[in-house]
Amino acid sequence: EAITVQELANRMAERTSDLVKTLFKMGTPVTATQTIDQDTAELLVTEFGHIIKRVSDSDVEIGVGGEADVDTDLQPRPPVVTIMGHVDHGKTSLLDALRGTDVVAGEAGGITQHIGAYQVTLKSGAKISFLDTPGHEAFTEMRARGATITDIVVIVVAGDDGLMPQTIEAINHTKAAGVPMIVAINKMDKPGSDANKIRTALLQHDVQVEAMGGEVQDVEVSALKKTGLDELTDKILLQAELLELRANPDRMAEATVVEAKLDKGKGPLATVLVRRGTLRTGDIFVVGTESGKVRALVNDKGQQVKEAGPSVPVEVLGLTGVPMAGDNLAVVENEARAREVALYRQQVATAKRTTSAPASLESMFSAISATKAVEFPCVIKADVHGSVEAIVSAVNKLSTDDIKVRVLHSGVGGITESDVTLARASGAPIIGFNVRPNAKAREAAQQAGVALKYYDIIYDLLDEMKLAMAGKLGPEY
Ligand code: GDP
Numbered sequence: 280e281a282i283t284v285q286e287l288a289n290r291m292a293e294r295t296s297d298l299v300k301t302l303f304k305m306g307t308p309v310t311a312t313q314t315i316d317q318d319t320a321e322l323l324v325t326e327f328g329h330i331i332k333r334v335s336d337s338d339v340e341i342g343v344g345g346e347a348d349v350d351t352d353l354q355p356r357p358p359v360v361t362i363m364g365h366v367d368h369g370k371t372s373l374l375d376a377l378r379g380t381d382v383v384a385g386e387a388g389g390i391t392q393h394i395g396a397y398q399v400t401l402k403s404g405a406k407i408s409f410l411d412t413p414g415h416e417a418f419t420e421m422r423a424r425g426a427t428i429t430d431i432v433v434i435v436v437a438g439d440d441g442l443m444p445q446t447i448e449a450i451n452h453t454k455a456a457g458v459p460m461i462v463a464i465n466k467m468d469k470p471g472s473d474a475n476k477i478r479t480a481l482l483q484h485d486v487q488v489e490a491m492g493g494e495v496q497d498v499e500v501s502a503l504k505k506t507g508l509d510e511l512t513d514k515i516l517l518q519a520e521l522l523e524l525r526a527n528p529d530r531m532a533e534a535t536v537v538e539a540k541l542d543k544g545k546g547p548l549a550t551v552l553v554r555r556g557t558l559r560t561g562d563i564f565v566v567g568t569e570s571g572k573v574r575a576l577v578n579d580k581g582q583q584v585k586e587a588g589p590s591v592p593v594e595v596l597g598l599t600g601v602p603m604a605g606d607n608l609a610v611v612e613n614e615a616r617a618r619e620v621a622l623y624r625q626q627v628a629t630a631k632r633t634t635s636a637p638a639s640l641e642s643m644f645s646a647i648s649a650t651k652a653v654e655f656p657c658v659i660k661a662d663v664h665g666s667v668e669a670i671v672s673a674v675n676k677l678s679t680d681d682i683k684v685r686v687l688h689s690g691v692g693g694i695t696e697s698d699v700t701l702a703r704a705s706g707a708p709i710i711g712f713n714v715r716p717n718a719k720a721r722e723a724a725q726q727a728g729v730a731l732k733y734y735d736i737i738y739d740l741l742d743e744m745k746l747a748m749a750g751k752l753g754p755e756y
Contacts, residue, residue: 281314286347291324294523295350301326311350348527348555356526356589357398357406358519359428359552362413363449364435369465370413372502373435377409380508383580395538395550396592397579405516408552408590410537415445415452416697417604421535422456423704423727424605428535428552431518432460433511438472438499442480444690448697450484451688455656455705459522461514462488462497468504526589531610532556536566536602537592547598551608558593558610559586563617567606568625570617571598655682655748656707658698659689660714666737667691670712673741682748694731696720703727708747710740
């Protein structure tokens with residue numbers, strides 16, 4: 280099947296003009312709205328260093344939401360932001376404080392309702408959407424399901440505490456997703472807070488803030504005293520501008536489920552974030568393997584609304600069942616079509632369940648060797664700090680011109696569920712040096728088909744990695 284350059288650029292989150300330029304260099308002169316075939320698209324993706332993710336079968340064969348948008352139909356849309364950081368560093372407080380910057384909340388008289396996401400309208404009229412579930416677990420879980428809806432991550436670090444294990448995980452999960460970050464140094468009202476100490480500490484994790492000569496924006500805030508919030512929202516908007524976030528509001532809506540539940544009175548409810556198009560009451564849709572007709576839309580202020588456009592979070596009533604976070608909602612022409620697509624997706628889901636065998640240690644790396652990529656991602660855990668450093672440095676040296684090792688995350692301690700989620704989202708193996716997973720992590724890895732590999736001799740580790748990397752490049756190299 281074919282895809283337009285524009286649509287591919289959207290999916291890769293790259294500029295269309297950059298794709299056109301690269302295609303030209305590859306000897307394929309095309310314009311943004313022209314289509315290219317699968318092989319050319321794959322070459323292009325590889326060229327850009329992305330891991331190829333084929334569109335799921337259901338979408339290809341049924342063609343839901345497949346059509347590309349024409350460049351001239353695209354309009355600017357608000358950024359979608361996720362807040363991450365270590366426990367107690369103030370994620371929830373900051374989300375609440377930012378919510379308070381909304382100028383329409385008061386005048387509309389709505390009661391704030393926690394629906395999993397909210398949108399604020401700033402004094403300038405600019406809008407920002409925030410996902411209300413802080414933490415990197417939910418973020419990476421969504422990504423593992425192919426639903427990266429976050430445009431910008433705000434990493435919260437308590438100025439009186441410093442970088443903690445979950446701060447580092449959050450940084451690594453953000454980097455693995457290729458999403459730009461802004462660092463919010465919180466609790467600046469506390470006497471012990473030292474922003475410069477944080478900026479310096481960030482350098483050790485390859486995060487260079489502007490004051491340190493880098494490009495990552497940082498801002499000093501106090502969620503408690505509500506200071507620095509305007510500066511933070513300004514920086515979010517600046518980053519959004521650089522990303523040139525755009526979507527076509529005039530088409531059948533496509534949205535992503537952020538949260539879903541069964542309400543005793545209202546039935547199945549799902550909060551969705553519209554990615555493109557406009558969702559309206561009366562629309563017929565498919566969501567995951569469920570379908571439905573929009574009976575009502577409720578915004579984050581508890582008010583019923585008639586429609587929701589790009590980047591707007593809204594609660595949908597009228598589903599046949601409860602979908603999962605990360606599921607794609609697509610509006611379709613009629614009910615027959617909705618049933619057809621839902622049924623097809625159910626069949627695909629059943630087929631996948633019955634054919635996906637648990638990962639064996641022998642099949643290590645096989646999952647990733649199936650995808651063509653110029654990167655070799657991995658997660659490294661070891662028993663002591665010195666080993667972590669030595670291994671990371673040694674595996675990085677295995678990189679060649681053809682294939683680059685990319686350590687998504689490394690750390691001291693046993694293999695956790697969070698490591699597995701990250702590995703799964705990037706199709707990476709987890710390498711344990713003198714450490715083992717806990718029971719939950721082992722189970723999660725087996726279910727997700729994430730390869731776990733244990734070593735106690737560093738040379739064995741490096742030898743096997745070399746082999747796996749060679750295997751990944753394939754015989755043509
Ligand atoms: P989370 O676990 O990251 O969501 O952190 P919380 O938002 O629950 O905050 C943890 C604790 O830090 C709470 O007791 C907050 O009141 C406090 N806190 C959060 N932000 C600030 C701040 O800017 N200044 C001070 N002094 N305390 C804060």
